Amino acid sequence: MSKLRLKISMSLDGFVAGPDQSVSNPLGIGGERLHEWVVPLAAWRSMHGLEGGEVNESAKVVEESQANIGATVMGRNMFGGHPGPWDAKKPWTGWWGADPPFHHPVFVLTHHARPPLELEGGNSFTFVTEGIQTALELARHAAGEKDVSLAGGAKAAQQYLSAGLVDEMEINLVPTLLGSGERLLEGLGDDLHGLELVRTVATPRVTHLKYARRGKASSDKL
């Protein structure tokens, strides 16, 4: 069965978003510092239609995280817009403009039903109100032989981690403090559901910590 793979950037003090997230500041105060390591990379630039960029150890990790993904699951907060029911007159279509960088089906966890959204470049957004299990089943079906990416945010990731449904977790640990905001590893107790550290890639700007169940990740080397 295809794997559910979480990738997320986290500060040294455990935050995956800064405080005071809003439509105008989706990452919260200081949150952009979590992504400074990825923006210069060729792998990130090409995903956003830009040329050039750096090729380094982090780039290989990003390329690996993008490879073999057939569908994405994300939380409502990551898809964005004001909380609560969708604005029927001016429906929010995500942060990414007319041609988002996914190019495959995306399933958005929400409490508020809404028809699917089709954008350019093979990007479709399906809004799932039946919970994380249903969203994962739909995403796995859409992904076929490929894996499913769990894109965040914190609350969606926590729900899948709590349920033991995450097969791989790549934490990009950024050597900075945010001080407050949303923590990734909260409300999970002390249970990683068998996820073990299977690979570390160290760079000055970020430490990539890959967790997996060893039996399912025999190709990984430490």
Place this chain on the structure above:
Amino acid sequence: MSKLRLKISMSLDGFVAGPDQSVSNPLGIGGERLHEWVVPLAAWRSMHGLEGGEVNESAKVVEESQANIGATVMGRNMFGGHPGPWDAKKPWTGWWGADPPFHHPVFVLTHHARPPLELEGGNSFTFVTEGIQTALELARHAAGEKDVSLAGGAKAAQQYLSAGLVDEMEINLVPTLLGSGERLLEGLGDDLHGLELVRTVATPRVTHLKYARRGKASSDKL
């Protein structure tokens, strides 16, 4: 001037001690998992008067952290015993028995005055009620040309980090969750006071993240 060097083991979710710390369980529930990586090492065993043990990448980090240390500062909670005034009839003498592993002067932050304690092997404990600055000055004086180790616990580390007095910070990041307990990086806001990630040593059991001010740590390589 001699450096103040913090070394501490932290879980992936940011805890340096588990919940429900007590005299019978000083590391809190699950807290011993933070130290499983260090106990098999020859460097740790020799520090505790034991022979044999492993020599690996972590051992080099431990040896480095023990080298050139002339004095230690620690919080009352790390020295241990029941909180509040000292028991004059049966004074607490620390967790470490008659011959603690420091072999140099130790300065304990406390709100409760107490005469110095002399144990075997060059171990002396001085109880400082005048705050972190005074404790650091006393420790620096005692250390002479050598550095001062900041041994923890969380609250003592936070006070020195908040004041910008920590020159080096080695976080031994353990790939496990504790779920609750005492966090290291709390109440510091988003300010590392110039500490930057200068070296990462990756092993399957622990990731050693060394932070320093670059100008003061030019011999470190990434």
